[in-house]
Amino acid sequence: MNPQPPVTKMRIDALPSSGEQTARGEIEPAPPLADRLAGIDWTFWGIIALGALLRFLFLSMKPPHFDEGINGWFVDQMTKNSFYRYDPTNYHGPLHFYILFFAQSLFGRHIWALRLPVVLASIGSIYLTLKFQPFVGRMISRIAALAMAISPAFIFYGRYSIHEVWLLLFSMLFVLGLLGLWRFGTRGYLWCVGVGTAGMILTKETYIIHLGCALIAAGVLWVSHWITPMPEVKRARQHWDLADLAIVLGTAIFFIVFFYS
Incomplete structure (x- = not known):
């Protein structure tokens, strides 16, 4: 006699059809080209x-x-x-x-x-x-x-x-980072300050003039705000820590030393 498989009362559900699989895992169609073009600035x-x-x-x-x-x-x-x-x-x-x-x-x-x-x-x-x-x-x-x-x-x-266009690019990045840290305090703006400063140092020795002007401008702004207070100038909560600052400083110092060596 040929052995027979054991009898079980377990019910095995039928496999879903291809149509049901498509319905369950339906992929949303891409938006029309006109909508995508309209979303471009x-x-x-x-x-x-x-x-x-x-x-x-x-x-x-x-x-x-x-x-x-x-x-x-x-x-x-x-x-x-x-x-x-x-x-x-x-x-x-x-x-x-x-x-x-x-x-x-x-x-x-x-x-x-x-x-x-x-x-x-x-x-x-x-x-x-x-x-x-x-x-x-x-x-x-x-x-x-x-x-x-x-x-x-x-x-x-x-x-x-x-060299001058590089100095412009990095000084703009530096100022953008300062404003972003004051307004938003995110890690990305911290990198803008670090990369901007390192880039200026690697471009021309006149970077010291630009950094000095930034300090003078900050002092003038403080005096101006003291005389005529401006609304909504409170510094934002910073979303970076000392470890992030150390990484930015370390990276900047590394590239400065590397290129000047």
Whole structure:
């Protein structure tokens, strides 16, 4: 006799059909393209796109300036020596030269490759101007960003391979971080202060002037508030601790020592 399986009274539910599985685990369809396009802040990105167009257009047409030639010479020396020999009498930090060296290594020895990093930094400055919206308002931040995007002087320097645009970018990041810490107190704004300060130190020795001006401005603001108190200036509760501060300081010191060594 063939052995028979044991008899059980356990009831086994039928497996759900494919239609039932789809109904239970239904995936929400993607929103229509028109809705997604309507959700894009076209003014925000339009200002950045306009600034980028005016900076990338005919980038290599203008002959190199004297300062660009000097910076290019430093990059050539880095290619020969494999590092940048820092000279404090030059009054320029090493960061710009290392970034130019990286761009030239990627794209070759072209004038547009020498100017490309500064173009990106200039566009980044326009973007940072828009990020001041929580502090100065939507309209003011966008008017300021548009002015930077189409300013003939800022376009000129934004297509010109020198250190000053980096100093602008990092000083804006520094101020944005200070305002953000006062208003919101989040860890991200702490990093803005740290990266902005380290970037200024790595760009030009004149960073001390910018930090000194920031201290003077803080003192003037305190006196002004003492004479004419302003509403809603109470400092926000800080959402970072000493460990976060130590990480930011340690990272900044590491990169400063690394690039200056």
